Amino acid sequence: MSIVDQIRDTKDITPDELNLILNTEDKELIESLRAAAREVANSVYGNKVFTRGLIELSSFCRNDCLYCGLRRSNGEAVRYRLSEEQIYKCCENGYRLGFRTFVMQGGEDGWFTDERLLPIIANIRKRYPDCAITLSLGERSRDSYQALYDAGANRYLLRHETADPDHYSRLHPAEMSWQHRIDCLYQLKEIGYQVGCGFMVGSPYQTVETLYKDLQFIRSLQPHMVGIGPFISTHNTPLETFPNGKVSTTLRLLAIIRLLHPHVLLPATTALGTLHPQGREQGILHGANVVMPNLSPLDHRKDYAIYDNKICTGEEAAECQACIEHRLRRIGFETVVARGDFKE
Ligand code: 5AD
Ligand code: FES
Secondary structure (H helix, E strand, C coil): CCHHHHHHHHCCCCHHHHHHHHHCCCHHHHHHHHHHHHHHHHHHHCCEEEECEEEEEECCCCCCCCCCCCCCCCCCCCCCECCHHHHHHHHHHHHHCCCCEEEEEECCCCCCCHHHHHHHHHHHHHHCCCCEEEEECCCCCHHHHHHHHHHCCCEEECCCECCCHHHHHHHCCCCCCHHHHHHHHHHHHHHCCEEEEEEEECCCCCCHHHHHHHHHHHHHHCCCEEEEEECCCCCCCCCCCCCCCCHHHHHHHHHHHHHHCCCCECECCHHHHHHCCCHHHHHHHCCCCEECCECCCHHHHCCCCCCCCCCCCCCCHHHHHHHHHHHHHHCCCEEECCCCCCCC
C-alpha cells in the first residue's frame, strides 16, 4: 500500500511519514497526496466551497507576539477600531452579497469589553437569525466566552500557533502562556462553540517534530476548523529577518490534515494567497473547503496589517466576493449561500 493510501485509510501518520512527505521531491507522490486529499474533500463537501465574510474589528492589540505586525510594540502600526454602526454596515453589505457567516476578528483590544461586545453580538444575532457568528478575538475569560456564546456567537477561532510549549515561548513574550491558550480552546469547546485552532507553517524555529505535535494536538482537541497559512516575515517585528514559510509545505500540510480529518473545515487562507497568486486556488485543490473574503471597510483594510504585503487591501467587499467566485469557478468549484456548518 502506498504511503498516501495508508494515511487516508488509517487516518493516522507517523513522524517518519510526515518527515518523508514534507521533504520529498517526488512529484508523483505529492500529486497523489493532493489528489487523495481532494477526493476525500469531495466525498464530504463535493465541489462546494463555504465562504465567510471577514470583518476586522480592531487593529489595537495588548499582546506582543514576536511575528505579528499588530503587536503592541510596533509603533508604526496604524490603529483603528470599527464603530458599532460600521460593524452593522459590514454585516448588511455581507448579507446582501450572500454571506451567511460573519467572522469578527480583531487584536486583543481592551476597548471591546463584554459590556460593549455583548449588545453588538445580540443585535447581529437578532437581525440575521440564519447566519453564523464567528468570533476571533483572542484569549478572554471563560465567563466572557460563555456570555458571548449566550448572546448568540456560534464559533470561535483561536489558533494555538504551535503545540510545542518551548516553540511557543520563542514566538511569544514571556507573559504569554501556551497553557492558557490551550485551556481557552478546551473551554470554548466545552461551552459549545464550534472551535477552530491552527498554526503558521514555516514559523521561526518550527521543525518536523513541532509540526507532528501540531497534528497530535489537532487529533486530541478534535476542532471543527483548522486554519493554517504560511508564516510571512513582517517588517518592524523581532522576527523580520526570518524567511517566509513555504507555499509547498503549507499545501502538503493542508492535504495531510484533510486525510486525517475528512470532515474538518479547512480554509484556503489569505496568507497563502499573499505568497502565491494562485495560493488559495491551490489550497482548495489540496483539500481546503473554505475561503474568507474580506468585508471590512475599505478605508481601514490596509491597517489590519498582521503581516506584510497582505492581499485584498484595495478591493471592496463586492470585488473580493466576485474575485473569489471567479477564481473558484475557473477551477471547477462553486460557493454556496449557506452557514456552512461542520458536518459530522
Ligand atoms: N505571518 C503569517 N501569519 C501570521 N499571523 C500573525 N502574524 C503572522 C505572520 N507574520 C497569524 C497568526 C494569528 C492569525 C490571526 O494570523 O497565526 O493567529
Ligand atoms: Fe480580494 Fe481577489 S479576493 S481581490
